[in-house]
Amino acid sequence: MGTKRAVVYTILLTAGVVSGSVSAPARAQGYFGVSAGFYQPEDAAQDRTQNFDIRCGYRIRPPLGFEWSLNRVSLANVVPFQGNPTVPGIDFDKVNLDVDLYNLDLSVQWFPRQGNFVVFGGPGISLVDAKLNVTFLGGSGTDPDNTTVFTAHAGLAYVWRLNDRLFLRPEARVRHYFGQEVNEPNRIEAFYYSYKATDYEAGLTFGWRFGT
Secondary structure, eight states, X not given: OHHHHHHXXXXXXXXXXXXXXXXXXXXXXXXXXXXXXXXXXXXXXXXXXXXXXXXXXXXXXXXXXXXXXXXXXEOTTOEEOOSOSSSTTOOOSEEEEEEEEEEEEEEEEEOGGGSSEEEEXXXXXXXXXXXXXXXXXXXXXXXXXXXEEEEEEEEEEEOEESSSSEEEEEEEEEEEEEOOOOOSOOSSSOOOOOOEEEEXXXXXXXXXXXXX
């Protein structure tokens, strides 16, 4: 777990070292981008997974801008339940919890010295799409549950200009999910699931700027 967090911290340090390089244009610009990277859940029992998102933003003034980003993180088959999830006294053959997180973030972005180094953060919302997959006596079934939780995030990035329109943006981000602590499903009525954790992301965005 420490090694995986070290990857995020290395990106943060690298972004800081290059922050004094070429400045961004002073004009206001919008942009659209797609991103890919790695996602590290806080829980040591969960594996690092891939992360993809789309984003759009606007640099209002040289030192200030904002961005919307939307991503999907799949934590499928990494959170097994031990024993029986619904009926006490019965052991199922196999029980697995599949979780998809759909994250929508709004970031306020600050560009120190009006350059390409970015400090960002803000609120967000996450749809937690959980499915409990149960196998018992040769048969299988799925019990779904959807929960919406609020989030907050912060991070560092660097905008590397390829030309007047295209850019690459490496970044590192930490996100906290303000969900409830639910360690097991409701054993009487129905399955339910929430998400409360602080997770880490590291990714690279390829983007296109527009505007005057």
